[in-house]
Amino acid sequence: MSFKPVEEQLEVIKRGTVEIVPEQELVEKLKKSIKTNTPLKIKLGVDPTRPDLHLGHSVILRKLRQFQDLGHEAILIIGGFTAMIGDPTGQNKTRPPLTLEEVNENAETYISQAQKILDESKTTLVNNADWLGIMTFMDVVKLSSNLTVARMIERDDFSKRFANNEPISVHEFLYPLAQAQDSVHLESDVELGGTDQKFNLLVGRDLQKADDQEPQVCLMMPLLVGTDGTMKMSKSYDNYIGIDEPANEMYGKSLSIPDELIYRYFELVTDVSNEELEELKKKVEQDPRNTKHELAFTITRMYHGEQAAKDARNHFEKTVINKDVPDDAPEFYYEAGSSHRLLDVISDTEMTSSNGETKRMMKQGGVSLDDKKIQDPNFTITFESGDEMELKVGKRNFARLKSK
Structure with a gap:
C-alpha cells in the first residue's frame, strides 16, 4: 500500500475540521505510517440512541470515509454498552439510558445508513459491549483511579451543573472513562468526534498514557447547523435532513437552509473538491438561489443517484415554483x-x-x-x-x- 505525502493527506484531513489535538503528533503519526507502510487506526464511536441518521451525523462519518480513502483503517464502534449508560454531552441533564433491545434495534438501522457513506469493505465494525460488558467491578475501580474528580469537573456541562447545584450522578463520571477505555482496547491512533466530545476524546489520551500506549490524536468536527439556521441539526428541533428521506423531501429541505449556510454545507456534507469549493464561495455571493439548487441536487444525488436528483428538481419546479399538483399525486x-x-x-x-x-x-x-x-x-x-x-x-x- 502506498500513502499520499503528509501534506496532501493533511489537506484532506483538515477540511472542515475545527481542531486537532495535538496537530504535530498527527503529522508524526502520518510520517511513521508512510515509513512503515502501516495504516493508522481511526476510531469513531457512536451510541445508537436514535435509529435514524441525518446530515449532521454525516459530517463525522464523511471524515471517517476520507481517512479510509487515504488508506487508513476505519473502526466504527457501536456503543452497545455506553448507550445504556447515557452520555449527557451537550445537555444540562442526563440523557436517558436505553435498554439492550432498543440499542440493538437502533444499531441495525444505524449501521445500514452509515454504510451509505462509509466503504463497507474497509470498515471494521465493533461493539464496545464486547469488552466493557465483561469488566469486573474491580476493573472499573482501577480504571476510575486514573482520573480525579477535579479533572471530571473540568468538563463544561458538569461544571455548569455543579455550579448550579444540579445533580450529577456518579455513573455519568464513568461514561468518559468507558469511551476512553475503547481507545485503550483498540489502541487507536486517531479518534474522531464533534466539538461537544472534546473532553471525552482527551480522556482517551489520558488512559492510553496510563496504559503505556502512544496517545491518540483527537480530531473535532463542527456540529452542523440545521435548516433553521440557528440550532444544531436535530430531529428534536425539526430542522434536520434525513439521509434516508425520499429524494423529493431531501431536495426540498436542502433548499430551505439560509443562504449563509450554503458554502458550509458544500464543505461539510458533500464530495466537491477543494478547488470547486473556492469557485462555489464566489457563486454563493453572486447567485445564492441557483447555487442552493446546485447544493440540493448534489446532496440528493449522493444518496439517491443522478436520475432521482433530476426527478426531485423537476418535482420541485412543478409543485413549488409552478404550484402544480404532481402527476403522481395519490x-x-x-x-x-x-x-x-x-x-x-x-x-x-x-x-x-x-x-x-x-x-x-x-x-x-x-x-x-x-x-x-x-x-x-x-x-x-x-x-x-x-x-x-x-x-x-x-x-x-x-x-x-x-x-x-
Whole structure:
C-alpha cells in the first residue's frame, strides 16, 4: 500500500475540521505510517440512541470515509454498552439510558445508513459491549483511579451543573472513562468526534498514557447547523435532513437552509473538491438561489443517484415554483353525499404523523384545499357527485380527493 505525502493527506484531513489535538503528533503519526507502510487506526464511536441518521451525523462519518480513502483503517464502534449508560454531552441533564433491545434495534438501522457513506469493505465494525460488558467491578475501580474528580469537573456541562447545584450522578463520571477505555482496547491512533466530545476524546489520551500506549490524536468536527439556521441539526428541533428521506423531501429541505449556510454545507456534507469549493464561495455571493439548487441536487444525488436528483428538481419546479399538483399525486375516494372532517381526511393520506401535527400545520397555514388555506381543525368536506379537490399539506405533500 502506498500513502499520499503528509501534506496532501493533511489537506484532506483538515477540511472542515475545527481542531486537532495535538496537530504535530498527527503529522508524526502520518510520517511513521508512510515509513512503515502501516495504516493508522481511526476510531469513531457512536451510541445508537436514535435509529435514524441525518446530515449532521454525516459530517463525522464523511471524515471517517476520507481517512479510509487515504488508506487508513476505519473502526466504527457501536456503543452497545455506553448507550445504556447515557452520555449527557451537550445537555444540562442526563440523557436517558436505553435498554439492550432498543440499542440493538437502533444499531441495525444505524449501521445500514452509515454504510451509505462509509466503504463497507474497509470498515471494521465493533461493539464496545464486547469488552466493557465483561469488566469486573474491580476493573472499573482501577480504571476510575486514573482520573480525579477535579479533572471530571473540568468538563463544561458538569461544571455548569455543579455550579448550579444540579445533580450529577456518579455513573455519568464513568461514561468518559468507558469511551476512553475503547481507545485503550483498540489502541487507536486517531479518534474522531464533534466539538461537544472534546473532553471525552482527551480522556482517551489520558488512559492510553496510563496504559503505556502512544496517545491518540483527537480530531473535532463542527456540529452542523440545521435548516433553521440557528440550532444544531436535530430531529428534536425539526430542522434536520434525513439521509434516508425520499429524494423529493431531501431536495426540498436542502433548499430551505439560509443562504449563509450554503458554502458550509458544500464543505461539510458533500464530495466537491477543494478547488470547486473556492469557485462555489464566489457563486454563493453572486447567485445564492441557483447555487442552493446546485447544493440540493448534489446532496440528493449522493444518496439517491443522478436520475432521482433530476426527478426531485423537476418535482420541485412543478409543485413549488409552478404550484402544480404532481402527476403522481395519490388519489383518495369518498362516497358522494358523505361528509368528513379535513383532519380525518389528512389522517387517511398519512401525510402527517398525527392529528396534533395536522392541527399545528393548519394553524401555521400549511394546509390548503384547492389553493385555499384551511386553518379550522373542524373544517368539514361534503363530497358531491363528480367532485375533485386538490389537497396540499406542507410544502411538498399533495393528494387528489375524489367522490365515487
